[in-house]
Amino acid sequence: MGSAFIPIMIDAFSVGGLYALTALGIGLIFSVMRLANFAHAEFVTVPAYALFVLSDHPVVVSISAAVLVAVVLALVTERAAFRPLRGIDPATMLIASFAVSMFIQRLLVFAFDSRIKPVNPLAVLDGSVALFGAQVNLLKLTTVITCLVLLIALTVFLKYTRFGLEMRAAAEDFTMSRLLGVRANRVIATAFVLSALLAAVVAVLFSAQTGFVHPRFGLQIVIIAFVATVIGGLGNLLGAAVGGFLVGVVSTLLQALLPPDLRPFREAFVFLLVILVLLFRPQGLFPARGLKERI
Amino acid sequence: MTALLEIRNLTVQYGRINALTDVDIDVSEGEIVSIIGPNGAGKTSLLSTIAGVVPAAGGTITFRGEDILRLPLEESVRKGIALVPEGRHVLPGLTVLENLRLGATIRSDTPEVRRDIERFLDAFPILRERRNEPAGRLSGGEQQMLVIARALMSRPRLLMLDEPSLGLGPQIVDKVYDMISDTRDQGVTILVVEQNARRALAVADRTHVLNGGIIRLSGTAETLSGDPDFEAAYFGLRSVADG
Ligand SMILES: Nc1ncnc2c1ncn2[C@@H]1O[C@H](COP(=O)(O)OP(=O)(O)O)[C@@H](O)[C@H]1O
Numbered sequence: 001m002g003s004a005f006i007p008i009m010i011d012a013f014s015v016g017g018l019y020a021l022t023a024l025g026i027g028l029i030f031s032v033m034r035l036a037n038f039a040h041a042e043f044v045t046v047p048a049y050a051l052f053v054l055s056d057h058p059v060v061v062s063i064s065a066a067v068l069v070a071v072v073l074a075l076v077t078e079r080a081a082f083r084p085l086r087g088i089d090p091a092t093m094l095i096a097s098f099a100v101s102m103f104i105q106r107l108l109v110f111a112f113d114s115r116i117k118p119v120n121p122l123a124v125l126d127g128s129v130a131l132f133g134a135q136v137n138l139l140k141l142t143t144v145i146t147c148l149v150l151l152i153a154l155t156v157f158l159k160y161t162r163f164g165l166e167m168r169a170a171a172e173d174f175t176m177s178r179l180l181g182v183r184a185n186r187v188i189a190t191a192f193v194l195s196a197l198l199a200a201v202v203a204v205l206f207s208a209q210t211g212f213v214h215p216r217f218g219l220q221i222v223i224i225a226f227v228a229t230v231i232g233g234l235g236n237l238l239g240a241a242v243g244g245f246l247v248g249v250v251s252t253l254l255q256a257l258l259p260p261d262l263r264p265f266r267e268a269f270v271f272l273l274v275i276l277v278l279l280f281r282p283q284g285l286f287p288a289r290g291l292k293e294r295i
Numbered sequence: 296m297t298a299l300l301e302i303r304n305l306t307v308q309y310g311r312i313n314a315l316t317d318v319d320i321d322v323s324e325g326e327i328v329s330i331i332g333p334n335g336a337g338k339t340s341l342l343s344t345i346a347g348v349v350p351a352a353g354g355t356i357t358f359r360g361e362d363i364l365r366l367p368l369e370e371s372v373r374k375g376i377a378l379v380p381e382g383r384h385v386l387p388g389l390t391v392l393e394n395l396r397l398g399a400t401i402r403s404d405t406p407e408v409r410r411d412i413e414r415f416l417d418a419f420p421i422l423r424e425r426r427n428e429p430a431g432r433l434s435g436g437e438q439q440m441l442v443i444a445r446a447l448m449s450r451p452r453l454l455m456l457d458e459p460s461l462g463l464g465p466q467i468v469d470k471v472y473d474m475i476s477d478t479r480d481q482g483v484t485i486l487v488v489e490q491n492a493r494r495a496l497a498v499a500d501r502t503h504v505l506n507g508g509i510i511r512l513s514g515t516a517e518t519l520s521g522d523p524d525f526e527a528a529y530f531g532l533r534s535v536a537d538g
């Protein structure tokens with residue numbers, strides 16, 4: 001391996017980081033309201049389209065717009081689709097989120113047709129840098145660093161701010177937290193905003209790597225991230241992040257290290273791994289504590 | 296004397312089950328009122344409805360002259376009502392300190408909040424010792440102290456406790472009831488429900504016996520323990536239920 005080792009690891013970490021952020025975005029909402037939000041896919045796709053629409057504008061403008069669009073979309077879906085269903089059983093909410101996801105996807109097809117659109121939001125990061133004597137792709141390195149910074153920022157937010165404390169409390173026992181004065185609407189809105197922020201960052205970094213966007217752009221990453229949250233342990237943020245990271249790293253490493261004729265079956269190997277994990281730890285790697293709702 | 300809490304004709308239903316029927320209760324400022332009754336009597340339903348967790352099917356609940364029946368539950372603590380629910384409900388993965396801090400969610404006077412937390416940690420050295428540990432690791436008695444302290448962090452006017460002695464040994468129950476008396480001495484009004492009749496009678500100024508969702512008897516510890524109907528009311532014998 002030698003000099004190939006560092007680029008492969010950076011590659012694996014950048015994919016793992018994106019899955020971790022996506023799984024966290026899903027996990028944040030799940031932990032406070034037991035909604036497995038399939039529409040997270042569109043929280044990623046829609047800002048990627050914003051990048052496409054604004055591709056003639058300066059990077060700062062298009063990225064800010066992408067973030068804003070994601071946040072507004074998340075708040076609107078929360079208000080219009082999920083708030084009326086609050087407290088309903090998780091299966092029904094999951095189905096509702098499928099419906100929201102499909103609806104937005106159709107809107108995108110209607111507005112932009114279903115062909116792929118080129119995007120290149122981070123053209124400034126084309127090229128490579130030397131790292132420990134190896135040439136490393138600048139975009140991938142930036143992705144790894146961004147993911148790391150966001151993970152740390154989110155941890156600090158959850159651990160050391162009043163909002164974060166309220167969110168963790170709501171995740172453990174929603175009714176008890178409300179009895180202590182935690183406002184349900186505010187906690188849930190905060191979860192949606194954070195989830196949208198993470199989704200927008202994933203949209204920027206992922207579309208910069210793939211170079212195009214299409215109506216099912218977010219779906220491909222969200223399906224894998226869903227699997228990752230199950231491996232990590234539903235309702236546990238650390239588990240979601242670790243699960244996402246592992247799935248990304250393992251699938252990238254398989255891609256790099258499997259003999260070429262086995263590479264097409266890379267996903268099959270990943271899912272095999274998932275099945276093995278769930279056979280031995282049906283609750284995931286990090287089972288969630290108190291999933292209780294009522295007092 | 297004007298009542299702090301005034302409950303009239305309160306009826307609570309789960310589907311077709313009547314958990315409470317036409318319940319009238321007054322609690323005056325500075326009092327300890329207890330409600331005793333067997334399992335399934337409707338005690339938890341009563342406190343849950345006052346706190347806004349469970350909706351009422353009929354009747355009124357007035358707190359400090361204000362109708363609070365339809366308030367969302369996170370507002371009742373802002374009005375000055377704190378509930379320590381049945382089964383304690385510490386936030387198990389949060390630390391002892393974080394649990395106490397959450398009790399002060401509605402307050403913005405940070406230095407005062409800190410001082411209140413210090414006071415509770417002084418009063419319960421075991422909580423201080425374990426302040427950075429997840430609350431779920433505390434023993435049942437320690438958790439009960441913690442959730443009462445947490446409820447008091449909101450500086451309520453009315454503290455409601457749902458079976459605070461449940462599952463605790465006698466010495467711990469003594470401590471919990473000492474804490475309840477101390478709390479009243481600091482000017483907090485208390486409404487406590489229990490299956491454990493002896494404790495709840497002894498601590499309270501007035502007690503109601505609840506059974507089958509109906510208040511069967513009311514009085515002080517003396518009048519009730521001398522009342523020939525007391526046991527029948529508590530255990531729900533027909534003669535009293537109908538008479
Ligand atoms: N969520 C619920 N759904 C249906 N019935 C309930 C529910 N909660 C309580 N009940 C019923 O209401 C009655 C009163 O219950 P509860 O208020 O819990 O009594 P207690 O606290 O005195 O044991 C019981 O018959 C109980 O079975």
Ligand SMILES: [Mg+2]
Pocket residue numbers: 338339340381
């Ligand atoms: Mg009860």
